[in-house]
Amino acid sequence: MAQIDLVLLHAPSVYDFRERSIMFGPVSDMVPSTPAFEMYPLGFTSMAEYMERHGLRVRIVNLAVLMLNKPDFDVEAAIRDMNPVAFGIDLHWLPHAHGSVEIAKIVKKYHPDKPVIFGGLSSSFFHEELITYPSVDYVVRGDSTEEPITRLMYAIKGRGRVQDVPNVTYKTRDGSVVVNPLDWVPDDMNDISLDYSFNMKSVIRYRDIMGAVPFKDWLQYPVCASLTCRGCTHNCATCGGSAYSFREHFGRKKVAFRDPELLVRDIEHIQKYIPGPIFVLNDFLQGGRDYTAAFIRGLSKINLRNPIGFEFFKPPAEEFYEFLNENLNDYSVEISVESHDDEVRAAFGKSHYTMEQVEESIAAALRNNCSRFDLYFMTGIPTQTAASVLETGEYIESLYAKVDNDKRLLAFSSPMAPFLDPGSLVYDNPEKYGYRKLANTLEEHRQLLVQPSWRYIMNYESDAISKEEMVDATYEVGKQLNSLKGRIGVIEPEVAARTEERIAQARVAMARIDAVMGDEPHVRDRKIAALKSEFDCLSESTVCEKTELNWPAYARPRNLWYCVMLWVKENVASLMKVVHKPEVSYETPENR
Numbered sequence: 001m002a003q004i005d006l007v008l009l010h011a012p013s014v015y016d017f018r019e020r021s022i023m024f025g026p027v028s029d030m031v032p033s034t035p036a037f038e039m040y041p042l043g044f045t046s047m048a049e050y051m052e053r054h055g056l057r058v059r060i061v062n063l064a065v066l067m068l069n070k071p072d073f074d075v076e077a078a079i080r081d082m083n084p085v086a087f088g089i090d091l092h093w094l095p096h097a098h099g100s101v102e103i104a105k106i107v108k109k110y111h112p113d114k115p116v117i118f119g120g121l122s123s124s125f126f127h128e129e130l131i132t133y134p135s136v137d138y139v140v141r142g143d144s145t146e147e148p149i150t151r152l153m154y155a156i157k158g159r160g161r162v163q164d165v166p167n168v169t170y171k172t173r174d175g176s177v178v179v180n181p182l183d184w185v186p187d188d189m190n191d192i193s194l195d196y197s198f199n200m201k202s203v204i205r206y207r208d209i210m211g212a213v214p215f216k217d218w219l220q221y222p223v224c225a226s227l228t229c230r231g232c233t234h235n236c237a238t239c240g241g242s243a244y245s246f247r248e249h250f251g252r253k254k255v256a257f258r259d260p261e262l263l264v265r266d267i268e269h270i271q272k273y274i275p276g277p278i279f280v281l282n283d284f285l286q287g288g289r290d291y292t293a294a295f296i297r298g299l300s301k302i303n304l305r306n307p308i309g310f311e312f313f314k315p316p317a318e319e320f321y322e323f324l325n326e327n328l329n330d331y332s333v334e335i336s337v338e339s340h341d342d343e344v345r346a347a348f349g350k351s352h353y354t355m356e357q358v359e360e361s362i363a364a365a366l367r368n369n370c371s372r373f374d375l376y377f378m379t380g381i382p383t384q385t386a387a388s389v390l391e392t393g394e395y396i397e398s399l400y401a402k403v404d405n406d407k408r409l410l411a412f413s414s415p416m417a418p419f420l421d422p423g424s425l426v427y428d429n430p431e432k433y434g435y436r437k438l439a440n441t442l443e444e445h446r447q448l449l450v451q452p453s454w455r456y457i458m459n460y461e462s463d464a465i466s467k468e469e470m471v472d473a474t475y476e477v478g479k480q481l482n483s484l485k486g487r488i489g490v491i492e493p494e495v496a497a498r499t500e501e502r503i504a505q506a507r508v509a510m511a512r513i514d515a516v517m518g519d520e521p522h523v524r525d526r527k528i529a530a531l532k533s534e535f536d537c538l539s540e541s542t543v544c545e546k547t548e549l550n551w552p553a554y555a556r557p558r559n560l561w562y563c564v565m566l567w568v569k570e571n572v573a574s575l576m577k578v579v580h581k582p583e584v585s586y587e588t589p590e591n592r
């Protein structure tokens with residue numbers, strides 16, 4: 001088998017989560033991952049595809065999924081047996097602060113001379129601290145690293161100089177830190193591709209399904225994402241991916257779009273291999289009328305059969321849903337409104353629409369054959385009190401009544417946890433938003449992640465709601481919503497009963513932890529360790545059943561046929577040792 005240049009490793013949030021007793025709580029209830037946050041960044045796929053197109057061999061290994069799926073999976077042995085030129089580790093989401101650095105230590109233990117490269121938004125934010133860890137050699141900063149990491153890999157292989165590679169922070173031989181300028185910030189997203197056949201080829205090449213899947217239950221629910229743009233035009237106060245955060249911390253002054261024709265091509269490609277729903281991330285309406293028309297008409301032309309879902313940053317009007325209905329077979333919509341209260345929403349940075357407009361939009365979507373309308377609320381946002389959270393529960397009941405309890409409407413509520421996003425408006429100006437930050441450095445966040453419960457893990461506290469109140473209000477509104485959905489038939493009564501039971505047990509478990517926090521450390525640790533299996537059961541699908549998030553998926557014989565073709569092609573290529581030719585030369589005048 002050809003020499004692998006880069007192995008991209010995805011760590012669990014907390015490295016030794018299988019041994020530690022932690023009540024992670026409902027922190028991952030709204031995403032497909034478990035609290036190990038085992039989903040790797042989409043950027044792994046775009047970087048790997050780009051590097052392979054430019055002559056490098058890359059493998060993705062999702063250590064978090066392997067650890068979840070095989071209780072006896074030996075991480076150290078697996079890393080010891082790898083032999084690439086370099087290792088890449090994502091610290092994109094801050095909740096991976098513990099796991100990613102621990103994995104880097106293991107890599108260095110077995111491969112002291114191999115370079116370890118970090119990247120992702122949190123790595124970019126904390127790059128100066130991250131590079132001081134002995135197990136980290138390079139940090140590639142920014143939101144678009146496909147080209148910089150390719151150049152860095154060539155430099156590591158002796159073709160080019162690290163000081164010429166944009167966006168890189170690194171240590172020299174004498175240990176001093178060099179910060180190259182962050183000037184690779186492309187204006188569009190047309191040079192990259194979210195090509196899922198890369199992941200499938202990887203499965204075929206390395207005979208390793210579990211190491212390549214994006215999250216634990218992906219084979220049962222093969223949801224795929226497609227990406228319209230990088231950056232955002234909005235400024236939600238707690239979001240580390242806002243216009244402000246991108247400008248201040250990641251060098252991006254304007255949103256980079258992917259041409260609608262390319263986006264349609266990405267989706268056509270997914271439909272060829274994968275039967276699951278396709279989720280179009282980042283609101284494409286930000287691209288304007290022409291962009292929207294070209295994209296939706298393009299989807300109509302490819303006769304899209306996978307269910308497709310769109311995320312919108314403000315509620316679209318009726319004529320837009322009519323347009324979707326004319327062109328698509330099966331579409332769904334998702335909007336995060338955060339609170340029912342327009343004043344709270346304004347404090348959060350969502351004053352550009354009212355709840356009245358949201359209600360009109362929901363009714364219009366349902367009239368125009370929208371398959372599902374997901375509405376997200378959040379606890380812990382600026383100025384939101386415990387009473388306001390509970391009012392949200394009552395409001396949602398009245399909202400369902402307004403649409404005659406239409407089962408296509410699905411409302412969810414979850415906490416802003418575990419962390420306030422680094423580089424968000426609130427993170428950078430906590431007092432202005434009525435917050436107190438409980439951690440500043442990366443190391444402090446690593447320590448928080450191993451606290452006994454999500455209440456103690458959280459990196460902030462709001463003046464408007466204490467941590468205790470927030471925990472309680474989060475479970476209470478979850479309970480209200482669950483019982484409402486059970487009553488009106490949005491979910492089966494047995495599902496509602498199970499969730500209610502889990503919420504009740506979770507509250508008891510949280511109270512037990514609080515009760516022992518004042519004990520001597522060794523007594524406290526012993527009591528908490530005894531509760532591990534209970535915590536593990538109560539930290540997944542807490543405030544709702546995870547399957548409630550799922551849209552339907554139907555396998556088609558055509559998908560199987562294309563997968564078989566890919567399998568044959570990849571095996572023949574491997575037998576003939578096909579080597580990709582780089583499209584560009586990464587040599588610089590100095591080393592030519």
Ligand code: B12
Pocket residue numbers: 027028029030031032033036037038039040041042043044046047088089090091092093094095117118119120121122140142143144145146149225227229230231232238239240241242281282417418421422
């Ligand atoms: C899409 C998205 C998601 C998708 C994830 C899809 C996926 N697998 O990546 C979903 C909805 C599942 C999601 C979940 C979460 N998300 Co999110 N998400 C986004 C969003 C809207 C867009 C991200 C994007 O455009 N990616 C584009 C792809 C192609 O690039 P990329 O994955 O970022 O990778 C590039 C770079 O980051 C970098 N890079 C990444 N990893 C590595 C590794 C190496 C070695 C290198 C060199 C480079 C590198 O290079 C890549 C290629 O250019 C952003 C907000 C925004 N406006 O940006 C929030 C955002 C990234 N998410 C955020 C958060 C907090 C989360 C959650 C933790 C929330 C939660 N508690 O559940 C979870 C974590 C899920 C998990 N890991 O299991 C925060 C992150 C803040 C922070 N710094 O910690 C953001 C900024 C804003 C927000 N609050 O939503 N998210």
Ligand code: SF4
Pocket residue numbers: 232233234235236239240241242243313
């Ligand atoms: S939460 Fe707000 S700022 Fe962040 S990506 Fe979504 S719309 Fe943009």
